[in-house]
Amino acid sequence: MTELFVVITVIAVALIFDFTNGFHDSANAMAGPVATGAFKPRTAVILGACLNLVGACLSTEVAKTISGGFFDDQLITVPIILAGLLGAIIWNLMTWLFGLPSSSSHALFGGLIGAVIVGAGIASVHGWVIVSKVLLPAIVAPLVAGIAAAWATRLAYRITRKTPSAHSNTGFKHGQAFTASMVALAHGTSDGQKTMGVITLVLIAAGLQESGTGPQLWVIIAAGIAIGLGTYSGGWRIMRTMGRGIVEIETPQGAASGAATSATILASAHLGFGLSTTHVSTGSILGSGVGRGAEVRWRVASRMAFAWLLTLPGAGLVGGLTALLADQGVFGVIALMVLLAVACLVIYMLSRRHKITHANVTDSHEVLVFTAATPTTYPNDPRLDPAKPKKAKKPKAKSAA
Amino acid sequence: MRIDWAALGVVAVVSIMSSVIFTILLATGIRLVSIAKIKSNEGGSGTAIVSAGYVLLGIAGLLVLYGLYLIVPQFH
Numbered sequence: 001m002t003e004l005f006v007v008i009t010v011i012a013v014a015l016i017f018d019f020t021n022g023f024h025d026s027a028n029a030m031a032g033p034v035a036t037g038a039f040k041p042r043t044a045v046i047l048g049a050c051l052n053l054v055g056a057c058l059s060t061e062v063a064k065t066i067s068g069g070f071f072d073d074q075l076i077t078v079p080i081i082l083a084g085l086l087g088a089i090i091w092n093l094m095t096w097l098f099g100l101p102s103s104s105s106h107a108l109f110g111g112l113i114g115a116v117i118v119g120a121g122i123a124s125v126h127g128w129v130i131v132s133k134v135l136l137p138a139i140v141a142p143l144v145a146g147i148a149a150a151w152a153t154r155l156a157y158r159i160t161r162k163t164p165s166a167h168s169n170t171g172f173k174h175g176q177a178f179t180a181s182m183v184a185l186a187h188g189t190s191d192g193q194k195t196m197g198v199i200t201l202v203l204i205a206a207g208l209q210e211s212g213t214g215p216q217l218w219v220i221i222a223a224g225i226a227i228g229l230g231t232y233s234g235g236w237r238i239m240r241t242m243g244r245g246i247v248e249i250e251t252p253q254g255a256a257s258g259a260a261t262s263a264t265i266l267a268s269a270h271l272g273f274g275l276s277t278t279h280v281s282t283g284s285i286l287g288s289g290v291g292r293g294a295e296v297r298w299r300v301a302s303r304m305a306f307a308w309l310l311t312l313p314g315a316g317l318v319g320g321l322t323a324l325l326a327d328q329g330v331f332g333v334i335a336l337m338v339l340l341a342v343a344c345l346v347i348y349m350l351s352r353r354h355k356i357t358h359a360n361v362t363d364s365h366e367v368l369v370f371t372a373a374t375p376t377t378y379p380n381d382p383r384l385d386p387a388k389p390k391k392a393k394k395p396k397a398k399s400a401a
Numbered sequence: 402m403r404i405d406w407a408a409l410g411v412v413a414v415v416s417i418m419s420s421v422i423f424t425i426l427l428a429t430g431i432r433l434v435s436i437a438k439i440k441s442n443e444g445g446s447g448t449a450i451v452s453a454g455y456v457l458l459g460i461a462g463l464l465v466l467y468g469l470y471l472i473v474p475q476f477h
Contacts, residue, residue, distance in 0.1 A: 058473055132404045140409060148417040152424035159428035163435045171431035171458075178465045186472045252428070259423045264416035266471050271415060272408040 002330050007206045009333050010082045011199050013340075015226040017085045018195040020092040021104040022052060022230020025191065027239040028101070028261070028281040029183035034361065035243035036254040038173035039180070041234070041358035048184040049232035055188020056224030059196075061214075066197055068109055069129045071116045078205055079326035080115040081198060082333070086326075086340060087111025087319025091311060093347045099237035099245065099356075099367025100307040103276035104191065106134055107315040114316030115323035130312065133274070138308050141264070141275040142283025149260035149284040153291030156252040165251075172255035179258035186265055187277055188227065195223040236356040237367050241304075242282060244365040247289030247296045257281075257288035279308065297365070423464050430457035 030044040039047065066081070067073050088107040095102045113125055160168040196215040199222075203209040209216065215223075243249060249257070261284040268275035282304060289296040322339075325332040354368040433454030437447030470476050 055472070058475065061474065136404060140413070144413045144416050147413075148420040151417065152420045155421060156424050156428045159425065160432050160435075163432045164439075167435035167438065168428075168431050171427065171434070175427045175461070178462075182465065182468050182472065185469075189472060189474070255427065256420070256424050259427070260416070260420040262468060263420040263423065264412075266468050267412045267415040267419070270471055271412045273405060273412040275412070 023235035031242035056192025083115035084112030110315030111319030114319030141279035145283035146287030149287035150291035
């Protein structure tokens with residue numbers, strides 16, 4: 001009975017993680033098209049959600065292990081999985097609050113590593129794997145995607161220099177729509193698998209499923225729906241940072257960065273050097289800005305790099321702390337659920353102080369949390385973006401336009 | 402375990418090359434189709450140019466299809 005309760009809780013938490021994964025990564029595919037107007041914000045997230053769902057259902061092979069080589073598989077227990085997931089969820093929500101794109105996989109690994117350290121000591125973690133699978137890719141991904149996007153952007157502008165922008169913009173927007181859809185589909189297949197793998201592992205560990213079998217149909221569908229709903233909810237704070245915060249994205253530039261993102265993601269997935277989707281797409285946007293010779297906000301970029309560095313230890317810290325409670329049986333698990341609910345509520349309340357929705361996502365380049373404009377004047381405060389005239393309309397009316 | 406520098410190099414080269422090739426195809430296609438449109442607006446004929454443009458855009462489309470093939474595991 002106790003075990004069943006824990007299993008159900010862990011499955012629910014895994015689906016919540018899947019949801020945060022979706023809204024955290026919505027921007028990877030859709031920030032560019034939303035910024036250039038290739039897709040309207042609502043269309044972008046609906047399309048992204050559908051492709052995520054389709055992608056999740058397409059994936060046949062699910063990762064047999066979630067340890068990622070960071071520690072021995074034997075160390076993985078249900079409480080450790082629970083603690084790891086909680087660490088990842090809290091980290092995802094915190095970075096979302098500040099509008100910072102960060103890798104959901106790194107957050108999950110961080111949470112698990114923190115939980116393993118608390119359970120089995122720091123010696124059980126393989127340090128070199130952290131260097132080769134986390135630190136190095138986090139440097140390589142934006143570099144490769146950035147160079148690709150910078151060159152592609154330069155070429156796109158050079159080739160269409162004499163083309164009337166009315167003609168070129170339509171063409172580039174179509175190209176961008178295709179590349180963004182590919183990124184969303186690829187994201188569904190790779191990240192949907194992650195949650196399915198976690199749930200299947202938990203079911204096997206609890207003796208509810210035979211070991212060596214694949215995920216059950218309801219697991220596939222539930223994971224697909226959770227990540228799709230997450231994508232649909234949009235993660236507008238991160239979308240604003242990626243679509244406008246790093247650099248202003250023009251249409252040819254958006255098409256070039258979309259091409260670089262999808263090419264790099266596909267190459268890394270099929271040629272054996274795994275890179276995080278988040279790092280790739282931020283790198284492309286950054287590189288495309290450099291390629292166009294636009295003013296890149298390096299302050300935002302460095303804050304993002306800082307968040308990437310903190311993802312593993314940050315999620316690890318939360319994972320480690322929750323691991324202390326996760327081992328305490330039913331009451332520990334109930335206490336953790338209460339704490340999770342409180343944390344979600346606090347972060348949600350903080351996010352409401354400067355709310356960002358599909359209606360105002362491209363109105364400004366800043367994601368405010370504690371500072372600056374008072375909530376009553378936001379988001380139409382002219383101080384935030386002098387280029388935009390003051391709009392008196394309600395957000396409702398704006399979305400219809 | 403050591404770091405797989407070879408795989409890293411391959412990923413870097415393939416990523417950069419394919420994004421550049423895709424963008425060249427897309428941008429050149431757009432440019433040619435636009436030139437043809439302007440020509441036909443001025444009363445001339447741009448059939449050869451417009452078909453060349455659509456061929457390039459078609460190749461770019463094939464690249465997208467190849468990406469789709471790579472994503473969907475059922476295809477391979």
